[in-house]
Amino acid sequence: MKTMPTADPGDGGNWATRKFREGFIKGGNSLFAVGGPPSGGWTREDMSRVIEEIWATTRWATTRKLSPTAKPSEERPSLPGWFVLITKIFLLLGFLAGRSVRPWLSAGSLTWLAILLAGHKRSAMADEWRAHLAGWPGAELSRRDQAHAARGFIWAAVRYRLEDAAGLAWRPADAVLRSRILSNLFVWGPVIVTLFAIVRHDGRFGLVADVQDPVALGAFLYGVIRTGRWWRGVKPPEPKARRARSDGGNR
Amino acid sequence: MEFDIGYSVLMSAPKIRLTAVIMDILDVLTNSPSDDPAWGLRLCEVTGYGTGTVYPALDRLMKAGWITDYWEDPPPEDRPPRRFYEMTSTGREAYQEAVAAREGRRAAWLRPELRPGGTA
Numbered sequence: 001m002k003t004m005p006t007a008d009p010g011d012g013g014n015w016a017t018r019k020f021r022e023g024f025i026k027g028g029n030s031l032f033a034v035g036g037p038p039s040g041g042w043t044r045e046d047m048s049r050v051i052e053e054i055w056a057t058t059r060w061a062t063t064r065k066l067s068p069t070a071k072p073s074e075e076r077p078s079l080p081g082w083f084v085l086i087t088k089i090f091l092l093l094g095f096l097a098g099r100s101v102r103p104w105l106s107a108g109s110l111t112w113l114a115i116l117l118a119g120h121k122r123s124a125m126a127d128e129w130r131a132h133l134a135g136w137p138g139a140e141l142s143r144r145d146q147a148h149a150a151r152g153f154i155w156a157a158v159r160y161r162l163e164d165a166a167g168l169a170w171r172p173a174d175a176v177l178r179s180r181i182l183s184n185l186f187v188w189g190p191v192i193v194t195l196f197a198i199v200r201h202d203g204r205f206g207l208v209a210d211v212q213d214p215v216a217l218g219a220f221l222y223g224v225i226r227t228g229r230w231w232r233g234v235k236p237p238e239p240k241a242r243r244a245r246s247d248g249g250n251r
Numbered sequence: 252m253e254f255d256i257g258y259s260v261l262m263s264a265p266k267i268r269l270t271a272v273i274m275d276i277l278d279v280l281t282n283s284p285s286d287d288p289a290w291g292l293r294l295c296e297v298t299g300y301g302t303g304t305v306y307p308a309l310d311r312l313m314k315a316g317w318i319t320d321y322w323e324d325p326p327p328e329d330r331p332p333r334r335f336y337e338m339t340s341t342g343r344e345a346y347q348e349a350v351a352a353r354e355g356r357r358a359a360w361l362r363p364e365l366r367p368g369g370t371a
Contacts, residue, residue, distance in 0.1 A: 125306075127322075130331040132292045132302065141292075149295075152302030159307040233266030 051087055107133055107143070110150035117157035119164075129153050170232070176225075177234045183225050191218040267315045269349045272300055272308050277346045280318060280338050288335040309336060317342030 111133065115126045132149060135141045141149065176182040194214045198206050229235065267273060275298040283289040289297075295305050312318045318336050326332035338346065 124334070127331040128291055128334040129302075131290070131323075131333045132295075134330040135292065149302045152304075153306070155301075155303030156306040159303065160310060163307065163311070231266075 055083065107146035107150040110147065111153050114150065114153035114157040117154065118160050119157075122157075122160060125153075125157075173228060174232060174234060177228045177232060178236055180236045180239065183236065187218055187221040187225060190221060267311060267317060267345070272298070272304055273312070274349065274353075275300070276305065276308055276312070277317075277338070277342070277349075280336060281343070281346060283337070285337075288337055290333045290335050294336075312342065315342075317345060 111126075111129050114129065115123070118125050129150075133141060133146050176186050191214045194217055195207065198210050198213070202210065276294060279294055279297050280289050291302070291306065291309070294300075294309070295302055298305065309318065313320065316339060319339050320334050320336050322334055323332040
């Protein structure tokens, strides 16, 4: 198994600092397993050993720093009870879930999560994505590639959901854009309300003086409709008169 | 008076924007032989895009009716079946139009006299 580089003893730091660093590097080597996790994932014993290693080494360095004359017997103090208890509770919870720590991040688990996120409507993606992870004969995906693909599945599932939400949000807008009557209501409704408001507050003379306001509002709303139709690729039906004319022309 | 806000709105096909991802996927689908059709992993490998990009794009193309899918038949026993994709006639037409437009733009760029407002 490859190991991470150890701290350089001559790096200028003081002795205790180096010991702290060594302790964390030792623990880190075991915890993150640069050469890959043990086959079958992390066991409770593995995790206990790693935590104990980190704790004991740092504690040892602290003791030596505070008391440089400490005897060798004090170099490996036992772990405090509360620390052991909390650690065991966490490890026990992990095992109750039926998995050790590492497999939660495996490609299979991430794919399962992605399928869950994608929702019932896209349950067919489960087979498709599992076939993807299986690769093809002679070109199976490595574990690293599988994990990369599985992270992509999660992102794909999130995008599906976002697109579904956007589709739902566009439905009322599409209804307005597709219907000439609703589009006209969308444009003329606020314009007429504005006209009434002007007449009510300023009288008919006000209508002449402030005519630019309803005109600008109408132009803006008409622009919104035209832009929306272009953006959504929506075409309203031909007006009745034009349709009748074209039908007549065809006969 | 007519209200045309019925079912057609709810089932309307989304507009496809011809991004580089979509064009690359359509390139692969167009050039896939019928006896060896494209599927998810192959599309990712050939286009170089990740799964988080390719699958949502395939979903959009399916909704727009540009591509269609079918499952591997018979399903193999040792692994899940693959889902194959192929282009529909609508997709083929749209793709050919897009390619022609792209070629036109490229040609216009290489020959300035073809650009809008360019001098002969």
